[in-house]
Amino acid sequence: ACGSGGTPAATSANGTTTVNLSEAVHNLGYIDLYVAQHEGYFTQQGITLNLSAAGGDSQAFAAVLGGSAQFALGDATLAEISREKGGDGLVLAELVSRAQYFAVSKKISTPFTDPKQFAGLTFVTSPPPNTNHSVLTNSIVQAGLDPTKDVHITTVSPGTEIGPVLAGQADVAVAYEPNVDMAVVQDGAHVLYSWADAIGEFTNTGLQARESYVRAHPDVAQKIVTALQMGAQHVYQDPDDAKAIARTEFPNLPPQVVDAAIQRQIDNHIPAESTVVSQQGWSTLMNLGRQLGNCSCNVPFDQIIDNSFAQHASATVQGQ
Amino acid sequence: MSATVTTTVALNDVTVRFGDYTAVEGVSFEVPAGSFVSIVGPSGCGKSTLLNLVAGLGEPASGSVHNAVLAEGRRIGYMFQRDLLLDWRTVTQNVALGLEAQGAPRREARARAGELLPTYGLAGFEAFYPCQLSGGMRQRAAFARTMSIEPALLLLDEPFSALDYQTKLKLEAELLLGFRRSGGTAVLVTHDIDEAVAVSDVVLVMSGRPGRVAAVHEVPFAATGLAPVEVRKIDGFGHHVRAIWQEIES
Amino acid sequence: MSATVTTTVALNDVTVRFGDYTAVEGVSFEVPAGSFVSIVGPSGCGKSTLLNLVAGLGEPASGSVHNAVLAEGRRIGYMFQRDLLLDWRTVTQNVALGLEAQGAPRREARARAGELLPTYGLAGFEAFYPCQLSGGMRQRAAFARTMSIEPALLLLDEPFSALDYQTKLKLEAELLLGFRRSGGTAVLVTHDIDEAVAVSDVVLVMSGRPGRVAAVHEVPFAATGLAPVEVRKIDGFGHHVRAIWQEIES
Amino acid sequence: MTADQELSRAAAPELPAAPRPAGRQDAAGRRHRSLWVAIVLDVVLLAIGLASWQFAVDAGSVSPLLYGSPELIWQTVVRGLGSGAMLHDAATTAVEALCGFVIGNVIGAAVGVGLWCSRLVEQMLRPAIALLGATPIAALAPIVIVWAGTGVSSKVVMSAASVVVTALVLAFDGARGTDPLQIRMLRSMGAPTRRVFRLLVLPSSLTNICGGLRLTAGLALIGAIIGEFISSDSGLGHAILIAGSLYDVPTVLANLIVVGLLSLVLLAAVGRLERVILRWRFLAMAGR
Amino acid sequence: MTADQELSRAAAPELPAAPRPAGRQDAAGRRHRSLWVAIVLDVVLLAIGLASWQFAVDAGSVSPLLYGSPELIWQTVVRGLGSGAMLHDAATTAVEALCGFVIGNVIGAAVGVGLWCSRLVEQMLRPAIALLGATPIAALAPIVIVWAGTGVSSKVVMSAASVVVTALVLAFDGARGTDPLQIRMLRSMGAPTRRVFRLLVLPSSLTNICGGLRLTAGLALIGAIIGEFISSDSGLGHAILIAGSLYDVPTVLANLIVVGLLSLVLLAAVGRLERVILRWRFLAMAGR
């Protein structure tokens, strides 16, 4: 509705294109991206990547809307919301394919087998509409419990969920990496539940852009997605290298935490193995959004998702 | 009010109130152009209040105030009872303020101020800030600032109260011989009857609570053009001073 | 310095400098207990500076200052050249400040202050704030505050400069007849030679730039116990005044 | 109103003070009239602004997705008031901010004025104060959550923390600005430090302390809202956080407007308090 | 040092001023000595604090995960300095904050002092200023990004926005506090409003404007960091954001310490500037 597709990416003299990518958080969940960066896949594609961290999903997407970034990495629901309000958000690829959340506790050590066991406990999570909040409430509702009565939910800023649990102020944190393994490795906490397992395929994080931009610069979009696809495959092919890259990317984290976290993510199929957005994963996301009232979530799959780049990428990369 | 001499300031049956408190009641007087009028009276009788009225800084509850100089937009030099020096300006800069206020270029104003300082006994203190001056020096700086603009009407509120006798005589002479000859008009508030008799044509004696005009006393000495120190030696001087004393005490 | 009369204040060859500027040089004088000393001299000669020294608010560059009252921790009443009234206190509250500063309960201090006001001609202005007072009224409030604490040593810096003659006489009488009889010692800075002669035992004449003691003049009238207004009528009064004039002019 | 007429303002009081020349009542009247003129002008300008915004949105030249629109904001407000949610949020935030405001100012003013008593302590605390003054509390989220918990008290703590440095610095400036001659006067009359403090330093700092109250009203609200960003289950900050992450600009703006209204109310209350505490000052401005 | 000795402080200057009784140089010396005492005491207290913190961590009674530990913080600092990343971050943030500080203060002071000229405009702007003063910029994150982008300029804007209201309110208070008698004096000498403003109102507001500089140094840094929280690729706020979302408390604290150091540097520079601008004031404090 407003203007063209943002600032066109600059092409420099030596033929490389400079692309601004805004990531919602700088987090182990995006290991595919960092591997692609460190392995030089973007450079191979002729892309100079400017990565900037935003303070959240909507800020990352706002950077795309405002034109200061061409691509955003974050909760793909934002693209959906923009569509519903007359915008032209588009999802090009999937980067996190599972709900990357785990129930972590200090007091309790027996794993949950059924969300019914959540009754009576105090949970810490990020505020809505963060996905860890969504999956928690969804599980509670699915289990036939009342999220306002049967459990107590405390919301804190993203990344700090384990704090109250380790400090003994709450029972269970709905946390993600590296916090999960920080708590486990450094403080002897227990992982009681994995939403990655429970939910299955889930488009947790997507690469988003404005459709107008993508139509104007399909080549750039293709290069970005290809690089990401290469990264995704490399993570699963060489987990040790992924761990090494993660350790350099997050030098301030204890190495054993980083290793454990990457291992747990790979074990749970959290980083996308293929950047193609799965129908199943997307509809799970949309169902969740609809239930929680975050969006009406009725834009048809093929209008909001453009899998052509990802499909081309996985085909070519596989062929290498 | 004669037909040939114009009136510079005229107050007519003026009353001033501050809330419930009546500071001045039913005061009338005139200041003919070119003349000096002194106001004497007990502390708190409303002298400063009257000066404020004349300067147009306040309105009477009743009665009328006429100020020809103000009406014509000509310069007034008002020296308040407080010295009102600007703390961040040196002596020279403070004296130059008057000229700067009138739009003189800063350089010229300060040069002129520098020339004036010796007259006021402030030579050597050009670069002192007000906080480094003695009480009397502050008063002299304020006086110099007031005189520097060569006003058509001068309003002086106890301009020499913090000065020793010698310095006071010197500045009185400056005031009389310089300013009066230039044809200026002045209203002077003072507690020093000798001073009032020496420098003015008319002495207005006020009584207090509320302030009223108790007597109007005409004095011949200022018109002689003699220096105030000489005037004080004239035979009739003591007579006038005593006459005013009696008016005050009655 | 006789063996029977103790010395309350003694300055010995005192020099005061402000940066490069020498304000006071080689000043020595003594104030015997129970006596009144006046300091007169041209504006800017260092009178206030000396008073500050006596009050212990500043140290000389050289020379020594002795103040027995200060050393014994007894009360000093210092009336500065500026009135230093607290803007947020009414007249009564400002006068009570002295007593409150000495630890008197607030109620008592204010009641006592209220009783004092009429003496200083401030009856009826109990609830006025300083910004609502005339210049002379402010000065009187400051004087009342200084006197209220019944100090052993009184330092007065031009306490009556903003007052008319009548009011001044009244307060001089208060000072002399009340304070002096109570055995107090005082140092008074003034520009009014008559006043100096009328109220003090010794008049210190200073010359300026840098300030030095030009002459020390003993005066007999204060010891008579007469009211200042009566003293001024005594035959020898004029003689002493003229003598001091000559010392100043020389 | 010409600039020359305007000038009388500076010499004139904020509030009509009791004793002043009767003739000046005109001036008070003029001031009062100018207030009304200002309000009317504000309303008119606001209306024009909103209308052109809405017009631009309707004409498609401004994206309501990116910037919201008056209509959408209005709908949000109506919905929020209708469901009572907005009032509840406003009440939550108001209570948090008010507590933080009071606590922060009391501590800040007390410490700030108190520092006058000891140069050593002041110099020791100076770096700590500078550090605290430059700490974005949001950055301390992980620690704050563990220390102060996630309840109302944590927002109060953060609101107070946003307020305290400004209040402290202003109070200390006020205390330090006490007329040194007046201090000497009190000392010469025999007042020990304690009494100089009570009789002189404290009251002469009040002007600055009141200035601190005015400056920190907004900061207290911001602190409470940042606190709600860190952890909350209700409050305007909570609403803003959720709307922000859903890219719901109208709701963000609607809640910010409520925050603004709260600050106006708080400022009005501070103004009233100031007139009581600094009565003499308004008299002084009214006087000659 | 007893409280009574301390008292001389209030009457004493911040800086040894030129003309004052030679005898007072003792006092200046004492002040200087007290500064050193304060620094030594600060260092000692800090060392004790850090040692007991580390001890508690080693003894297992304080969780390094939740609160960090001096050792971990130190390691982070060493690593950050070694890789140059921390210096680069600090430089980025310093530039942003400095620009915001200057811009915010210039605009705030200009508008604040300028408002003295027109009561009408002041009354019209009053609600707008209150609103701006109570707006948590973080809440406007999505809009700010769209408007100001994600580059350095957006942080400068946010830093300036955090500063401007405080600077404005203080400058306006300063202008309004101009001695009304002095204004009348200048008017009576024939100065038009414009000249009254230049010769009197502006210089007599400088004290307050300098106060504003001191108060806003921290706010400018906080604004820049909040700006980096919203979006960034470098800067101390960027580092804090990332570490915060990883629950990396030592890194958060290490970066906050650098922020604190920056604020100390900025404050020291402001102090220097203040002594130049308000030279007469320091003289006045030195004088009787």
Ligand SMILES: Nc1ncnc2c1ncn2[C@@H]1O[C@H](COP(=O)(O)OP(=O)(O)OP(=O)(O)O)[C@@H](O)[C@H]1O
């Ligand atoms: N703003 C004010 N509010 C209330 N009363 C005031 C105000 N200004 C002056 N007054 C009162 O008006 C009276 C006259 O004051 P004014 O300053 O004119 O006296 P004055 O004759 O100049 O006295 P002095 O010789 O002591 O300076 C005083 O009683 C004073 O208290």
Ligand SMILES: Nc1ncnc2c1ncn2[C@@H]1O[C@H](COP(=O)(O)OP(=O)(O)OP(=O)(O)O)[C@@H](O)[C@H]1O
């Ligand atoms: N803080 C200061 N810095 C520099 N010079 C000063 C300072 N204080 C006083 N002086 C100088 O010292 C000299 C004496 O000042 P002092 O106030 O003692 O004079 P004074 O005799 O009381 O004069 P007056 O009768 O005018 O009050 C003056 O020339 C003054 O400029």
Ligand SMILES: [Mg+2]
């Ligand atoms: Mg007067």
Ligand SMILES: [Mg+2]
């Ligand atoms: Mg003096």
